[in-house]
Structure formats: C-alpha cells, structure tokens
Amino acid sequence: MVSPVTPKDLKLKVNGIERSIPTDCDTPLLYVLREDFGLKGTRFGCGTGGCGACTVIADGKAVTSCDLPASAFAGQTIETVETLATGGDHPLLTAVLKLQAAQCCYCLPGILMAAKALLDDDPSPTRERIVSALDGNLCRCGAHPRIIRAITEAAAETGGAK
Amino acid sequence: MSPRPAFQSAPHLGDWVSIDQDGAIVLYSGRVELGQGALTAIRAMAAAELGCQPDVIRLQSARTDLSPNEGPTVGSMSIAQGGYAVRLAAAALREQLLMIAEDLLPAEREALTLKDGIVFHHGEKTELTVGALAHKVDYSPALTEDVKILGKGLVKAMAPRRIGLRERLIGTPFLHDLEPEGLLFGGPIHPPTMTSELVEIDLDALRARPGVVAVIRDGSFLGVVTESSYETARAVRWARNNARWRETATAPDDYMQALAGANEPFKQGFAKGDVEAVQGQRYETKVSRPYLSHASIGPSASLATWQEDNLEVYSHSQSIFDLRDALANVFAMDQEQITVIHHPGAGCYGHNGADDVALDAALLAKAVPGRPVKVVWDREDEFRHEPMGAAMVSHASAILRADGSIAAMSVEVTSPPHANRPGSSGLPNLLAATYLSNKMISPQSQDVPLEIGGGADRNAIPIYAVPNMKVSKRLVHSLPYRTSALRSLGAYCNVYGIETLMDQIALARGEDPIAFRLRHLDDPRARAVIEAVAADSRAIREEDAAEGTGWGIGFARYKNTEGYCAVVAHVQVKDIVRVTDLFAVVDVGETIDKDGVLNQVEGGMVQATSWTLKEAVTVDGTHVQPATWNDYDILRFSEVPRVNVRILDHATEPPVGAGELAQGPTAAAIGNAVRSAIGIVVPNLPISRDAVIKAAMDASND
Ligand code: FES
Ligand code: FES
Numbered sequence: 001m002v003s004p005v006t007p008k009d010l011k012l013k014v015n016g017i018e019r020s021i022p023t024d025c026d027t028p029l030l031y032v033l034r035e036d037f038g039l040k041g042t043r044f045g046c047g048t049g050g051c052g053a054c055t056v057i058a059d060g061k062a063v064t065s066c067d068l069p070a071s072a073f074a075g076q077t078i079e080t081v082e083t084l085a086t087g088g089d090h091p092l093l094t095a096v097l098k099l100q101a102a103q104c105c106y107c108l109p110g111i112l113m114a115a116k117a118l119l120d121d122d123p124s125p126t127r128e129r130i131v132s133a134l135d136g137n138l139c140r141c142g143a144h145p146r147i148i149r150a151i152t153e154a155a156a157e158t159g160g161a162k
Numbered sequence: 163m164s165p166r167p168a169f170q171s172a173p174h175l176g177d178w179v180s181i182d183q184d185g186a187i188v189l190y191s192g193r194v195e196l197g198q199g200a201l202t203a204i205r206a207m208a209a210a211e212l213g214c215q216p217d218v219i220r221l222q223s224a225r226t227d228l229s230p231n232e233g234p235t236v237g238s239m240s241i242a243q244g245g246y247a248v249r250l251a252a253a254a255l256r257e258q259l260l261m262i263a264e265d266l267l268p269a270e271r272e273a274l275t276l277k278d279g280i281v282f283h284h285g286e287k288t289e290l291t292v293g294a295l296a297h298k299v300d301y302s303p304a305l306t307e308d309v310k311i312l313g314k315g316l317v318k319a320m321a322p323r324r325i326g327l328r329e330r331l332i333g334t335p336f337l338h339d340l341e342p343e344g345l346l347f348g349g350p351i352h353p354p355t356m357t358s359e360l361v362e363i364d365l366d367a368l369r370a371r372p373g374v375v376a377v378i379r380d381g382s383f384l385g386v387v388t389e390s391s392y393e394t395a396r397a398v399r400w401a402r403n404n405a406r407w408r409e410t411a412t413a414p415d416d417y418m419q420a421l422a423g424a425n426e427p428f429k430q431g432f433a434k435g436d437v438e439a440v441q442g443q444r445y446e447t448k449v450s451r452p453y454l455s456h457a458s459i460g461p462s463a464s465l466a467t468w469q470e471d472n473l474e475v476y477s478h479s480q481s482i483f484d485l486r487d488a489l490a491n492v493f494a495m496d497q498e499q500i501t502v503i504h505h506p507g508a509g510c511y512g513h514n515g516a517d518d519v520a521l522d523a524a525l526l527a528k529a530v531p532g533r534p535v536k537v538v539w540d541r542e543d544e545f546r547h548e549p550m551g552a553a554m555v556s557h558a559s560a561i562l563r564a565d566g567s568i569a570a571m572s573v574e575v576t577s578p579p580h581a582n583r584p585g586s587s588g589l590p591n592l593l594a595a596t597y598l599s600n601k602m603i604s605p606q607s608q609d610v611p612l613e614i615g616g617g618a619d620r621n622a623i624p625i626y627a628v629p630n631m632k633v634s635k636r637l638v639h640s641l642p643y644r645t646s647a648l649r650s651l652g653a654y655c656n657v658y659g660i661e662t663l664m665d666q667i668a669l670a671r672g673e674d675p676i677a678f679r680l681r682h683l684d685d686p687r688a689r690a691v692i693e694a695v696a697a698d699s700r701a702i703r704e705e706d707a708a709e710g711t712g713w714g715i716g717f718a719r720y721k722n723t724e725g726y727c728a729v730v731a732h733v734q735v736k737d738i739v740r741v742t743d744l745f746a747v748v749d750v751g752e753t754i755d756k757d758g759v760l761n762q763v764e765g766g767m768v769q770a771t772s773w774t775l776k777e778a779v780t781v782d783g784t785h786v787q788p789a790t791w792n793d794y795d796i797l798r799f800s801e802v803p804r805v806n807v808r809i810l811d812h813a814t815e816p817p818v819g820a821g822e823l824a825q826g827p828t829a830a831a832i833g834n835a836v837r838s839a840i841g842i843v844v845p846n847l848p849i850s851r852d853a854v855i856k857a858a859m860d861a862s863n864d
Binding site (some may be wrong): 016028029031034035040041043044045046047048050051053071081082085086096097100102104105106107108109112130131133134136137138139140141142143144145146147148 | 199294299317323328330331332333335336338339341390391393395457458459460461475506507508509511540541667757761762764765766767768769770790791792796797798800802804805
C-alpha cells in the first residue's frame with residue numbers, strides 16, 4: 001500500500017506526473033498504477049509476465065508491470081495507455097479505432113504500449129519487426145491481423161516524425 | 163433450425179423498447195456484449211427501423227430486474243434471435259409513432275415517415291418529434307411478426323461502428339475496473355482438483371496475514387477478503403501452500419486413450435437410408451482433439467454485495483438469468499432477492515469461469531454484509547478451475563460406389579459433455595456449490611441434443627448429398643474433469659474428421675478435392691462459398707509448390723442449419739507447421755454488420771489455428787496442470803497467418819451468427835494442407851511438432 005510521502009520515498013514519473021512510493025514497496029507496479037494512482041487502463045492478465053496485458057513503457061522500453069515491484073522502477077519515467085489520448089489522439093489509437101482493430105480489447109492497452117515503444121524507436125517498422133515486438137503480447141480473440149494492419153497504418157502516419 | 167422467436171418470455175413491446183424523458187429511444191436487450199460486437203449489430207437493426215443513427219439509441223445493459231429474459235448469449239444466436247426480436251419491436255414502435263402522428267396532424271399514414279427523431283410528411287419535416295409523441299405510446303401490445311420491416315439492406319449500408327470501442331481501449335469498461343465505495347477484495351482458494359477435499363488449514367494464521375479482513379470456510383470452500391488486490395493475491399498464495407487436501411478419486415494415465423477405449427454405449431442421433439446395406443470401397447478416419455482451455459486473456463471476475471436479505475452481483479456471465487436462478491438455489495433465496503447485472507469481461511469463447519466466480523464473490527461478500535467484494539481469479543484459477551472444452555474422438559467413415567460417388571457416411575463421436583451451464587440441470591452447476599458443506603453435486607450432463615444443434619455431435623451429420631447416413635454419440639462421464647461449452651462445441655473436431663476424410667477419398671481417386679466436394683453438394687449456397695474461396699485462393703494454389711508447402715480446403719455449414727463457411731489454408735512445414743495464409747468465404751444470410759462479421763470470422767480462424775497447431779491441456783492424474791501461460795501456449799503474433807475473408811451476402815435469408823463458423827473448416831483446411839505438403843495426415847490434434855514427427859514415423863512403419 002502507498003502511504004503518505006516520507007523523505008525516504010522513491011520517486012517515479014508517471015505520465016508526466018511525479019509520484020512517490022515507499023522504499024520498501026514490494027507491490028508490483030501494475031497494482032500501484034491501478035489501485036493507488038487510479039490508472040486502470042493497464043490490465044491484469046496473468047501476474048507472471050506471460051501475456052503482456054499489463055505492458056507499460058519504462059524509460060522508453062516496453063515492459064510488463066505485473067511481475068516487478070514498483071520500487072524497481074524508482075527514478076524511471078513510466079508511460080501508460082492513458083497517455084495515448086492526452087493532448088490529442090496518438091496515431092495508434094486513431095488507427096485502431098478507424099480499422100476497428102479489436103474484439104474484446106482486454107489485450108489492447110498492452111499491445112498499444114508495446115507498439116508505441118516500437119514506433120518511438122523505429123517509425124517505419126517492417127511486418128517482421130512489428131510481429132516480433134508484439135510476440136510477448138497475447139490476444140485470444142484473434143484480432144492480430146487487424147492489429148498488425150492498424151500499427152502499419154499508424155506507422156505510415158508517424159513515419160519520419162519521430 | 164429456423165430462428166426461434168426470442169420474445170416468448172418477453173412478449174410485450176415495452177419489454178424491448180421505451181422512450182425516455184429526453185425523447186431518446188431506449189433498447190432493452192437481454193443479450194450481452196462479450197467482445198463479439200453483437201450489441202452493435204442489434205442496435206443498428208433497431209436504428210434502421212426507426213430511421214435514426216445507431217448512436218442516438220440508448221442501450222440498457224442487461225440486468226435481471228430490467229431486461230427481457232432471452233436466455234443465454236450462446237451458440238451464435240444473438241442476431242438470429244435477439245436481433246430479430248429487437249427488429250420487430252423497433253418496427254412496431256415506429257408504426258405506432260406514425261399512427262399517433264397520423265391522428266395528430268392529421269395526415270394519411272402512407273405519406274408519413276420517421277427520420278432522426280422527427281416525423282416527415284411527404285418528405286417535409288413536421289413539428290412532431292418522437293419525444294413529443296412518447297406519452298401516447300402504448301407499450302402493452304404483444305410483439306408480432308406481422309409488421310413491416312424496413313431495415314433489410316439499410317443496416318448494412320449503415321456500417322455501424324463498434325459500441326464503446328474507445329472506452330475499451332483507454333478507459334475502464336471492465337468488471338475488473340469497478341471500484342464502488344467501500345470495496346473489498348476477495349480471493350477463493352479452490353480445492354486443487356474437482357475430487358479433493360479440504361482436510362486442514364490454520365484459519366488463525368490465515369486471518370493474521372497482512373490486510374486480511376475476513377476468512378471464510380464452508381466445507382471445502384475456502385476464501386479470504388482483504389483490503390487490496392495484492393494482499394488478496396498474497397493471502398491466496400499462502401493458503402494454497404498451507405492447506406492440506408485429500409484426493410478422493412483416481413484418473414487414467416492417458417485421457418485420450420481412456421476416451422478412445424470408453425465402453426459407454428453409443429446412442430444413435432440421426433439416420434437416413436440404410437448404411438449397413440451399402441456395399442463398396444470403405445474409407446475411414448479417426449480424429450481427436452485434447453481438452454482445450456478457453457484461455458481468456460482477462461481472468462473471470464465478479465463483484466457482489468449483500469444488503470440485508472438481498473444480493474446484487476455484477477457478472478460477465480453469458481447467462482445472467484440462469485446465474486441468478488443458480489445463486490438463488492445455492493442460498494435458498496427467492497429469485498427476486500437477487501439482481502445480476504451484466505458488466506463486460508474479456509472475451510470468453512464459451513462457458514468459462516464467469517459464472518463460478520460470481521458464486522465465489524457472493525460467498526465471500528456474505529462475510530462482510532453491506533460491503534462490495536470484488537473477486538478476480540488469478541491465472542492459475544482460470545486455467546485449472548474453469549470448465550474446459552471437452553476432449554473428444556470423432557470416427558468418420560464413408561463407402562464409395564464404383565462410380566466414385568459416396569453412398570454412405572457414418573460418424574461416431576465419443577466425448578465428455580459439452581454443456582454444463584448453470585441452472586441447466588435444476589441444480590446450480592457452479593464450481594463452489596459442489597464442495598460447500600451442503601454439497602450440491604451437479605448431475606451428469608446429457609449434452610446438447612442434436613435437434614437443437616448438438617453438443618459433442620454438433621456438425622457430425624455430414625453436409626454432403628449422401629443417401630445413407632448414420633450419426634451416433636457416446637457420452638463419457640468417467641473422467642474427473644469439468645467440461646462445458648467452448649466455441650463451436652463438437653463441430654470443430656467433427657468437421658476436422660469429415661473434411662479430412664473427404665480429402666482422403668478424393669486423393670485416393672486422384673480427384674481434385676474441390677471438385678470432389680462440389681460433386682457431392684446440391685445446395686447452391688454451399689457450392690457458392692466453395693467456388694468463391696477456390697477463386698480467391700487460386701493464385702496461391704496454382705503457384706509452384708515449394709518443397710514442404712501445400713494447400714488444403716475445409717467446409718461446413720454451422721450446425722448444418724446456420725452460416726456457411728469454406729476455408730483454404732496454405733502451409734509451410736519444416737519440423738513445425740506454419741500457416742502462411744488463410745482464405746475464407748462465408749454466407750451468413752442477410753449481413754447486418756459487415757465489419758463485425760469479418761472480425762468474428764477472422765478471429766475465429768486465428769483462434770482455430772492456435773487450437774489446431776498448438777493447444778492441449780495437460781493433466782497429471784486428477785490435476786489439470788496449466789498454471790501459467792508457459793504451460794499453455796497460444797498462437798503468437800509472429801505465427802499469425804495472413805487472413806483474407808469475404809462475405810457472400812444473401813439479403814433475403816435470415817441473418818445468422820458468424821462467431822462459430824470458421825473453427826472446423828479452418829482446422830480441416832490446415833490438416834488437408836499439411837497432407838498435401840508432406841503427404842502425412844495428423845489425425846490427433848494438435849498438429850504440433852511432435853505430432854508431425856510421430857505421424858511421419860507411423861507412416862514409414864506402415
Ligand atoms: S499481466 Fe503482466 S504479463 Fe500478464
Ligand atoms: S481483443 Fe480480446 S484478447 Fe485481444
């Protein structure tokens with residue numbers, strides 16, 4: 001549980017806002033995001049790093065947030081799916097909405113964050129790079145073909161404007 | 163089966179539609195949104211009748227105290243039944259509104275139309291709005307099929323957009339996200355198997371774990387309530403490691419062998435002509451599939467609150483009314499004391515843990531009256547304690563006349579039941595109910611009868627024009643695992659058997675498998691989808707086949723009465739099978755939501771590819787083994803084929819569901835493609851690396 005700020009607190013920046021957590025916080029980042037910071041767009045799927053539903057971006061890299069304590073992210077900059085809709089829609093969000101590239105959507109926030117980390121790094125990825133960047137993200141509904149199409153379309157939008 | 167009217171239990175106009183005080187039309191559908199987009203299509207059907215845009219219609223989410231009881235949202239019947247009733251209701255409301263306008267204006271009825279909430283006279287706007295007419299509407303008339311339907315064709319042109327998609331991507335639409343005032347978090351500790359009992363647990367030590375508010379034990383049901391979900395996760399883990407259980411049953415070493423050797427009697431389900439009397443060349447195949455997991459990405463969840471003698475439950479169940487009745491049964495309450503409210507979960511693909519977790523939540527919330535308790539199963543619960551898709555064996559045979567036509571076909575299916583939904587037996591059929599101190603053991607399921615679509619024997623009747631046929635089913639109840647509906651039920655495995663047999667015969671005769679099928683089909687809609695998929699896949703079928711590549715076809719009409727689907731698969735086999743391309747052509751009658759149909763079929767094909775290439779639940783004795791995704795691997799992005807789906811629209815035919823069309827045909831197309839690539843059939847699914855190697859060895863030993 002996150003208690004009031006004490007001098008020994010660890011800091012991390014989440015979606016541009018400074019947050020603090022106790023140094024001994026062994027609660028995984030996912031639970032802290034959802035239950036303490038109110039950022040419930042990030043989903044619980046397995047808790048063991050196996051499905052990617054909880055993927056966030058930490059210091060520019062896509063990581064699962066369910067299997068590492070929040071304290072392991074001290075000093076890092078975290079981005080969650082909510083950022084895709086702040087200050088206008090990110091092209092990834094626009095493309096998924098336009099192509100209706102989803103079914104139940106439970107997997108999508110994690111996939112969107114893995115895709116954002118990829119596009120931030122490589123604005124015009126090949127299909128091979130897209131599928132390998134998403135290989136840790138499971139989708140049971142089988143929305144993959146549409147999701148790949150949407151990411152390709154978003155890449156065309158962002159291409160060059162890294 | 164023709165679309166049964168869904169309005170039998172909710173016969174009145176007011177059961178389905180109303181107009182609220184702002185003049186907005188409100189739709190009550192008892193169907194629930196499972197991520198399949200059914201409500202998007204159903205709302206569009208209403209909009210087309212009422213001359214408005216879908217998004218101005220308010221959709222009341224299904225709840226047992228407000229919604230029509232349409233029965234469960236299963237078997238791809240949402241559009242055919244639920245949509246049909248909504249269409250009739252919306253058309254009846256339109257007719258009534260225009261009749262009221264006719265009196266008020268006055269004007270002749272034929273000149274009046276409704277558009278965007280306004281009455282038009284000879285195409286000119288009048289002052290009359292839906293809101294202004296609302297108070298005169300009589301909601302008591304019974305729905306009838308005798309009403310003019312405007313919407314055919316209109317709905318498709320509307321190209322409805324998925325409801326709530328944005329919220330699902332970046333918001334908090336799921337049951338898992340609910341956070342009412344005073345929320346507590348519950349966690350069950352299920353007995354490790356269906357046949358074990360709780361012997362000992364130190365309840366005081368469990369109570370002393372961090373954050374624990376309450377500990378519940380009733381028979382072998384054990385659970386905790388805590389202040390946060392992580393504390394629940396930790397307390398559950400502690401209890402799992404510290405409880406002692408006693409196993410009361412044994413299981414065979416190899417469940418597939420046990421199934422294949424089962425000696426329960428076969429019961430004949432369908433016959434025509436006289437199979438026994440037919441002479442000729444005999445062909446046969448015996449195929450099987452293992453237990454499969456629904457493997458939803460979001461685990462089952464529920465939220466329950468007790469207020470004095472009343473219970474309110476949020477659930478992503480497919481059957482909220484049956485769940486309510488099952489809960490009433492467990493707690494010996496009146497149905498009216500319980501309200502079940504549907505709230506979205508992740509895709510479920512059949513009967514998973516959604517209903518069971520609702521009982522867990524209700525049992526745990528009972529310990530903290532007045533406080534809402536949310537239960538989210540963990541991944542281990544989801545794999546080990548949900549009802550699985552049944553393992554099964556399907557034995558198909560055919561007898562060929564000298565002229566090369568099939569004279570007889572038989573299919574024998576051996577399987578545990580595919581239906582074990584709550585309430586279906588008069589007992590709760592909920593997991594925890596079977597091990598409370600007041601045990602409510604579910605009786606043996608008799609599966610879904612063939613007359614209403616079949617369970618294990620779904621699609622066991624070959625669709626081909628063959629004069630003599632026999633289909634029988636052997637239900638096996640002796641395996642100690644829980645099974646229930648998984649998308650398409652027995653159709654997946656039966657179509658795999660029948661369609662790989664068709665190729666086996668065509669190949670033996672040196673005949674093209676597509677031509678061979680067409681020669682045995684007289685239904686023009688069946689022929690049309692096969693011809694269309696043959697055309698769509700022509701380039702890839704005719705390209706020079708590289709070493710280890712091949713293509714195959716699979717076809718079925720779902721439940722033999724619903725949508726048609728033909729699939730062509732292209733594969734590459736090197737140790738493992740890689741499906742590179744899938745083509746499908748479907749006919750779902752009148753297309754309501756074109757993109758929704760495409761999405762369902764694409765998803766069904768990808769999921770079936772995953773089942774077919776990779777999936778099997780492993781067991782150890784009575785224990786269902788998978789606990790994490792490492793133990794149950796599903797298709798990954800890098801393994802997903804290119805998928806191409808086309809719809810043949812039949813606006814004059816009733817609309818039918820699209821979610822379960824593709825599973826069997828996809829599996830069969832892949833199996834047949836593997837045979838054309840490496841000359842080996844893999845009868846026992848999945849077509850994993852090991853299975854390919856084993857089949858190759860078996861073939862070389864022959
Ligand atoms: S919830 Fe984190 S990987 Fe599954
Ligand atoms: S859309 Fe349902 S799990 Fe991906």
